[in-house]
Amino acid sequence: MHKSFEEFVLNEYKSSSSEIGSFLFDEKKYWLKKARPTKSSLSHKIYYKLFKLELITPVEEKSAIQALEFECTKLEEFKKLNIPVPNVVFKNSDFFVLEDSGKNINSYIRKKDATQEIIDFYVSKAIDAICFIHNNNQYHGGAQARNLTFKDEKVYSIDLEDSFDSSIDLKTLQFRDFLLFLLSLTKIRAKVEVNYIEFIDKYIENTKNYDFKNRLQKLASKFYLLIKLSKVKFIRKFLGNDVILFFKLFEILYNLKENDK
Ligand SMILES: Nc1ncnc2c1ncn2[C@@H]1O[C@H](COP(=O)(O)OP(=O)(O)O)[C@@H](O)[C@H]1O
Ligand SMILES: [Mg+2]
Structure with missing residues (x-):
């Protein structure tokens, strides 16, 4: 030094x-x-x-x-x-x-003028990075887009400080990673479709964590009533955009089918 x-x-x-x-x-x-x-x-x-x-x-x-x-x-x-x-x-x-390992992925995808191409590019790269971590039998611990950075065509992991009780199994921590990442996509403000189903399929295909679809669906079913309420026009008026996007994601998760391809 x-x-x-x-x-x-x-x-x-x-x-x-x-x-x-x-x-x-x-x-x-x-x-x-x-x-x-x-x-x-x-x-x-x-x-x-x-x-x-x-x-x-x-x-x-x-x-x-x-x-x-x-x-x-x-x-x-x-x-x-x-x-x-x-x-x-x-x-x-x-x-x-x-x-320094570049700008965080959130800063690219949260821009109001981010295009579909830009969003698909970074989200897809980020999913590859999360898959790689999981395929190495590891978890990130805070896999939101803001804790992944992009430099020289590579996605870097940062903010690895969180650990969990040893009674919590690796698959659950990986599921949590993936969920945190999906949730961080509700920060996207541009008027584009977030291809959640495609991204979920890509993750599952690459990690062979086939039961995650079921786990996502089960989780979303706990929010069933809130998902329904979030669709009521009168209630929507009081919800912020990120809350609306949160429930939109959960509705997609709720409707996930085992055979969704
Ligand atoms: N090595 C790094 N390269 C690029 N950006 C970084 C780096 N370390 C931290 N950052 C930036 O700082 C932010 C906060 O750092 P992070 O380690 O996530 O701390 P916190 O635990 O407070 O979230 C990150 O979201 C990222 O934008
Ligand atoms: Mg952080």
Whole structure:
């Protein structure tokens, strides 16, 4: 490690007030992420017990240093498996520094003027990346579009800090990943059709997680009443666009057929 780089990042850490931020050094871009604890709130845990929704599986409580260690170790593990991740170039007990791995996928697809082609391109690439992680018997833990970045034709995984109780099996964590990703697509604001069924089929074909369709359908059926209510004109008036898109996705999931191709 170049001494002046170390001095630079230590100074950057002290002078920045945000938990994560980018900086330039020698014309190269980096991200500094400060250690902070991970936990789910009590109400979150209660909802989970009540509804048994994979979507809200509580994250394991970790201290700031444990969370930092976990994320850096996972970045190294992914790298060994050839899963694209940014290099960790500096780490101490307060923060770590990553190389820049491009703009996040959400920033490409959330634009009001994003075309169908652009959306299909990035979503499809992101699904390939999630499939690759899952086919390596891993999970991302926060697979929303904002935690996947695109650089040099590759999709990188970032924000790997969340872990879960060991009683939760890998398939459930992978299901949660996929669901979080699908839900993050409800942020798309452009007037385009999101080809959910195609994307779901692509994921299932590539991972052979054939039961996920059934799991998605079962999950959506828990929201049946809300899905129906969200279609009532009078109620719609009070719902934000992302809520409407959320229920639109859930209606598609509800109507998924085992043999949908
Ligand atoms: N190595 C990186 N390359 C490019 N962008 C990054 C990188 N690390 C973080 N970011 C950007 O910062 C945002 C927040 O970082 P993230 O690790 O997801 O922290 P948080 O846990 O706060 O969500 C990401 O959504 C992404 O836009
Ligand atoms: Mg994030």
